[in-house]
Ligand SMILES: Nc1ncnc2c1ncn2[C@@H]1O[C@H](COP(=O)(O)OP(=O)(O)OP(=O)(O)O)[C@@H](O)[C@H]1O
C-alpha cells in the first residue's frame with residue numbers, strides 16, 4: 146500500500162480551505178489600509194484609539210493571562226514609550242514616525258532595567274510593586290523640567306505636516322501596531338516561549354522539572370509586552386499631540402487594559418480583540434452618562450468575573466466550536 | 480560516579496526528615512529504593528532533582544557540584560524525574576506535555592523535539608491518548624505521562640517515584656520491561672517502589688531508607704536478608720513480600 150493515493154486528493158482541499166481565510170484577511174487589510182481615503186478624521190482617530198488600546202490590552206493579557214504577572218502599573222510602559230517619542234523627536238527635530246523605533250527601543254531598555262527590581266517580587270507584592278514604580282515615574286516626570294514638568298510636551302514636528310497626512314500617518318502607525326500586536330502575540334504563543342509559559346501556568350514545579358527556565362520565560366514575556374505597550378503608547382499620544390505626566394502615567398491605562406482583557410477573556414488570544422470591540426461599543430453608546438458610565442463598566446467587569454470568568458470569548462467559544470487563533474499542537478503523524 | 484550525595488540534610492520546620500545522608504550511584508546503575516511510608520524517599524528525590532534545596536551538604540552530578548542549581552538547570556544537566564502524585568500540565572494534551580520536556584529538558588527544537596516527544600508518548604503506551612487534554616486522562620494514564628515526560632527530557636539519571644501504583648500484573652510487567660529497556664539504553668535509574676518483588680527482579684542494587692537514614696545498601700538478595708531491614712518491615716506488607724521472596 147502506498148501513501149500517495151490518499152495524499153493526492155487531499156492536497157487541493159487543503160489549498161482551498163487555506164485560501165478562503167487568506168483571501169478574506171487580505172481584503173480586510175486592504176479595506177483598513179485604504180481607510181484614510183474614504184473615512185472621516187473622527188473615524189480615523191477612534192480607530193487609532195481602538196488599535197492602540199487593543200495592543201496595550203493584549204500586552205497586559207499576555208503578562209497576566211500567560212505569565213501569571215498581574216501588572217497594576219501597566220501605564221509605566223505607556224508613559225515611557227510616549228515620552229521617549231516626544232523627547233527624541235523634539236530634541237533631534239526629527240520626523241516623529243522615524244522616532245517610533247526609538248520609542249520601541251527605549252521601552253525595551255526600560256523593560257529590561259525595570260525587570261531587575263520587579264522580578265525580585267512575586268504575587269501581590271509584584272502587582273503593587275509595578276504600581277509603585279509607575280507612580281515613581283509619574284512623580285519623576287512631574288519634576289523634570291527638561292521633560293516639560295507638569296505641563297508636559299507637545300509633539301512639535303507634527304506641525305510640519307498637513308492635516309490629512311498627519312491623521313493618515315498616525316492611523317497607519319496605529320494599524321501597524323494593532324496588527325503587529327496580534328501577529329507577535331500569535332507567533333510567541335505558537336513558539337517555544339508559548340509552550341514554556343503555558344507549562345508554567347499549569348504547573349510550575351513540573352515545568353521546572355521538565356527543564357523550563359521559568360525566570361527566562363517570564364523575562365522574555367516582560368520584554369515583549371513592555372515594548373509592545375510602549376510603542377502603542379507612543380502612537381496613541383501622536384493622536385492627542387501632547388504628553389502630560391498626569392494623563393500619560395495615569396492608572397486609567399491599566400484600568401482600560403484590565404477591563405478589556407477581563408471582558409473579552411484573560412488568557413486567550415481572542416479575548417482582547419473581543420474586549421476592545423465591546424469596550425468601544427459601550428463607550429460610544431453610554432459615555433454621555435458620565436460617572437454612571439464608569440460605575441457601569443466596573444460593575445460589568447465584576448459581573449463578568451463572577452458569571453463568566455473566561456470572558457465574552459469563552460461564551461462565544463462554548464456556543465460555536467471555533468478555534469481561530471488556537472495554539473494546540475497535535476502529535477504529528479510519522 | 481554519576482551521582483553523589485555528600486552529607487545531605489533536610490528539615491521541614493522543626494521536623495528533621497533527612498539528618499545526614501551520603502550516597503553514590505555509578506553510571507549505568509539500576510537502583511531500587513524502598514522504605515516505609517514517610518521514610519523520606521520522595522524528599523531525597525527532591526533534593527537530587529533540585530525541587531527541594533538541601534539545608535546542608537552537596538549534590539554532585541557527573542563530578543559537577545549542582546547544589547546551587549535550580550530544578551530546571553539540573554533537568555537540563557541530565558536529571559529527569561517523575562512525581563509521586565502526577566503533576567501533568569492540565570491544560571495541555573499528553574503529547575504537548577512531552578513536547579515541553581523535549582523542547583526544554585532535552586533542548587531540542589522543531590522536528591527533533593516533535594520526534595522525541597512522540598517517541599516518549601509511544602513508548603509509554605499513550606499514543607491513543609496523545610491529543611487528549613491531560614486533565615481528562617485517567618490516573619493510570621497520568622502515571623504513564625509522568626514517565627513519558629521524564630524520558631522526553633533525555634535524562635542521564637532517571638528518578639522514578641512510585642510509577643507502578645495501581646497497576647495490574649500484566650501492566651506491571653509492561654512497565655518493568657519499559658524501564659529495563661530505558662536502563663539498557665544507557666540511562667542510570669533510581670526507582671522508588673513499594674512493590675519490592677518488582678524492584679528485586681530488575682534492580683542490581685537495593686537501597687533501604689528509614690527515617691531519612693540509609694538502613695541498608697547492596698545487592699537485593701543480601702539487603703533482604705539484612706536484620707535491620709527485616710525489623711523495620713516486621714508485620715508490614717513488605718515483610719510478607721520479603722518472606723515470600725525467600726521461598
Ligand atoms: N512539604 C512538606 N512539609 C512538611 N513535611 C513534609 C513535607 N513533605 C514531606 N513531609 C514529611 O516528611 C516526611 C518524609 O516524607 P516523604 O514524602 O519524603 O516520604 P516517603 O518516603 O516518600 O513516603 P511515601 O512512601 O509515603 O511516599 C514525612 O513525615 C512527611 O510527612
Ligand SMILES: [Mg+2]
Nearest residue numbers: 520521522563
Ligand atoms: Mg514518597
